[in-house]
Amino acid sequence: MPGACEGSLACSTCHVIVTDMEYYNKLEDPTDEENDMLDLAFGLTETSRLGCQVIAKPELNGMRIALPAATRNFAVDGYVPKPH
Secondary structure (H helix, E strand, O other): OOOOOOOOOOOOOOEEEEOOHHHHOOOOOOOHHHHHHHOOOOOOOOOEEEHHHOOOOHHHOOOOEEOOOOOOOOOOOOOOOOOO
16 A cells, blocks of 8 residues: 555545444544545545554454555656655
8 A cells, every 4th residue: 555655644645445334433533634635535435544544453353444446646656756
């Protein structure tokens, strides 16, 4: 799974879809920052989350997720960012 921002809540490349509402309801509520990034995600659903914000806990054992058909990643293979 791509994770262009390395978990810093600066992209939506790790967008996942929780396939079971029971498990989705066990997750912490998304922060405003996560919701802002989710607004940019391809194929957003009611149970969409950023994978980097889903904390593995014993009560989530068995949770299933789906990956969207595409992602919006503005960096491409071979892209090297220029220092600021």
